[in-house]
Amino acid sequence: xxxxxxNSLTAAGHKxxxxxxxxxxxxxxxxxxxxxxxxxxxxxxxxxxxxxxRRQMPPNVRIIRVNCTGRVDPSFILDALxxxxxxxxxxxxxxxxCHYTSGNLKMKSRFALLQKVLEEAGFEPERIxxxxxxxxxxxxxxxxxxxxxxxxxxxxxxxxxxD
Amino acid sequence: MTKxxxxxxxxxxxxxxxxxxxxxxxxxxxxxxxxxxFWPAVVDFKIKxxxxxxxxxxxxxxxxxxxxxxxxxxxxxxMRAKSKILVAWGVCSCYGGIQGLANQWxxxxxxxxxxxxxDTVTDPRIPSENVPAFVPQVRPNVDVVKFNILLPxxxxxxxxxxxxxxxxxxxxxxxxxxxxxxxxxxxxxxxxHITKFHRSHEGRIxxxxxxxxxxxxxxxxxxxxxCGAICxxxxxxxxGCFGPVLRVKDHGAKIVSALGAIAxxxxxxxxxxxxxxxxxxxxxxxxxxxxxxxxxxARSKKK
Ligand code: SF4
Ligand code: SF4
Ligand code: SF4
Ligand code: FES
Numbered sequence: 470x471x472x473x474x475x476n477s478l479t480a481a482g483h484k485x486x487x488x489x490x491x492x493x494x495x496x497x498x499x500x501x502x503x504x505x506x507x508x509x510x511x512x513x514x515x516x517x518x519x520x521x522x523r524r525q526m527p528p529n530v531r532i533i534r535v536n537c538t539g540r541v542d543p544s545f546i547l548d549a550l551x552x553x554x555x556x557x558x559x560x561x562x563x564x565x566x567c568h569y570t571s572g573n574l575k576m577k578s579r580f581a582l583l584q585k586v587l588e589e590a591g592f593e594p595e596r597i598x599x600x601x602x603x604x605x606x607x608x609x610x611x612x613x614x615x616x617x618x619x620x621x622x623x624x625x626x627x628x629x630x631x632d
Numbered sequence: 633m634t635k636x637x638x639x640x641x642x643x644x645x646x647x648x649x650x651x652x653x654x655x656x657x658x659x660x661x662x663x664x665x666x667x668x669x670f671w672p673a674v675v676d677f678k679i680k681x682x683x684x685x686x687x688x689x690x691x692x693x694x695x696x697x698x699x700x701x702x703x704x705x706x707x708x709x710x711m712r713a714k715s716k717i718l719v720a721w722g723v724c725s726c727y728g729g730i731q732g733l734a735n736q737w738x739x740x741x742x743x744x745x746x747x748x749x750x751d752t753v754t755d756p757r758i759p760s761e762n763v764p765a766f767v768p769q770v771r772p773n774v775d776v777v778k779f780n781i782l783l784p785x786x787x788x789x790x791x792x793x794x795x796x797x798x799x800x801x802x803x804x805x806x807x808x809x810x811x812x813x814x815x816x817x818x819x820x821x822x823x824x825h826i827t828k829f830h831r832s833h834e835g836r837i838x839x840x841x842x843x844x845x846x847x848x849x850x851x852x853x854x855x856x857x858x859c860g861a862i863c864x865x866x867x868x869x870x871x872g873c874f875g876p877v878l879r880v881k882d883h884g885a886k887i888v889s890a891l892g893a894i895a896x897x898x899x900x901x902x903x904x905x906x907x908x909x910x911x912x913x914x915x916x917x918x919x920x921x922x923x924x925x926x927x928x929x930a931r932s933k934k935k
Contacts, residue, residue, distance in 0.1 A: 543892075544885035547922035551929075579892030581899035586884060586909045590736060590923040628933065629926035 501555040501621040502630075503530045505614070506541045510568040511603045512560035518607035526611045527618040530558065537561070538599075539572020543583050546597055553630035556596045556621040560613060563601040573601070593624050635691035635801060638670035638682065639721075640711050642704040642773075643731060644697025648722040649673045651787035655794065662797050666692075682710055690714045692800055694721040698728045698773055698919065703764035705776065712777040717800055720779045721793075723786040727875050728919025730786075732770045733911060735924045738931070739768045769928050770919045781806055786873035786916050789859055812877050813852030813870050817861040821845065824894045829905040837867050844869075844894075849912060854886040875917045882922050884913035 507513040513534045519526065535541055538561030546557045559576060567573040577599065584594035598617055602610040639649065653659070669690060670677045693715025699705045712718055720726045728735075734742055743766070748756040773779070783796050799806035814821070819842040830847050837843065843850040843864055850869035852861065856877050863870050876883040888909075895902050906912050910923075918924050 543888045544882045547882055547885055551922040551926050575893045578895060578899045578902050579888050581903040582888045582891060585903050589910045591927060628930035
């Protein structure tokens with residue numbers, strides 16, 4: 470009897486597990502869902518600071534803390550978009566300040582390539598964004614989030630997102 | 633007792649059959665154990681021959697190619713129903729193949745380009761009689777039916793095919809290697825200092841050293857080590873044709889990740905080094921990528 474696939478595969482065998490499905494909505498009151506990868510040593514602390522200093526920012530972003538932006542594999546970003554995220558933000562240490570020396574610079578190079586791949590595939594490269602914000606820059610982080618939300622609102626929902 | 637075997641071709645180049653035939657006299661080792669019940673590439677079998685067989689009456693079904701037409705989808709489902717052990721034969725069958733790159737465009741654009749605008753077309757018209765309808769995108773066969781064994785390669789080498797058949801015939805498990813092409817490659821690897829990428833015809837390759845270290849886009853690091861590194865061994869960079877290393881979910885993402893880490897160049901320069909990144913990074917497995925799946929979802933939603 471066939472027992473199913475015996476070897477593992479690529480994204481082929483990988484089912485999206487979207488637990489945060491939203492109801493269909495008109496583009497007018499579109500509230501983007503944005504995933505942010507924040508580096509532990511800078512932007513995550515920056516986000517914390519923004520919170521403790523009671524800065525206002527839109528509630529559209531869900532944050533995943535990573536040790537360094539160099540740990541953000543391009544497949545994480547594509548996976549998020551495939552699962553329906555309207556945008557993905559990566560926020561890390563300023564060049565020269567990376568805790569692991571150059572993780573952020575590697576991310577910058579990967580990001581440039583990834584944007585190009587995204588565009589070639591027929592998606593807006595602006596759906597992904599890379600920013601630098603230090604632990605002391607709660608204001609920079611807040612502004613980054615706000616402008617990311619604006620940018621994605623202007624683009625509209627991810628065409629691959631389930632309604 | 634001989635085992636009943638069937639070999640079916642979906643949209644493909646039939647190179648996988650060629651690779652099997654390349655066994656020449658080596659075929660004699662496996663042939664006595666096999667009874668060929670369906671092989672239209674070689675003998676004039678018809679689809680009704682396959683339809684008339686009882687379900688699960690074929691011990692080994694090899695499916696080559698991916699589904700570009702509705703007939704392909706029907707044949708794939710038929711092969712699944714009739715076969716006990718279904719093998720995804722070649723990278724087309726595992727991940728969609730080169731024709732999966734067409735998923736970057738809509739069907740009407742593809743049809744227009746091929747039948748109306750191709751340079752060689754003198755009498756432009758879209759064929760409508762005695763041809764099966766196209767499906768809107770190439771999906772990996774493994775998304776359509778269950779397979780028991782994946783045998784990637786473009787084509788899998790003759791040795792790969794015999795090993796898989798031998799395992800099936802003796803009831804042994806057939807596992808794909810954990811290795812990458814780099815693990816099989818004889819070139820000397822050094823610290824990477826890539827400041828520029830060259831096309832494979834540019835410059836002079838030092839045959840003793842790793843091609844990637846010399847600035848050629850050799851994808852051995854991201855590609856499953858199953859072919860024996862046949863291309864880099866003869867100084868031709870690996871194009872990744874066997875598909876990704878095991879458990880890598882997206883071949884191109886893996887390549888982007890590595891290039892971002894090893895290239896000693898400005899991000900803009902790196903980006904400009906690859907005019908067609910999808911073609912370069914997903915040569916035979918774009919249909920299995922996240923991006924192609926996104927496009928597929930967007931397409932279904934539009935309807
Ligand atoms: S896997 Fe490669 S050799 Fe086999 S049919 Fe597809 S394109 Fe041809
Ligand atoms: S030549 Fe290619 S396959 Fe060989 S070690 Fe270098 S990158 Fe890997
Ligand atoms: S070396 Fe790379 S391109 Fe050549 S056959 Fe092997 S996987 Fe394919
Ligand atoms: S530690 Fe913050 S980006 Fe590397």
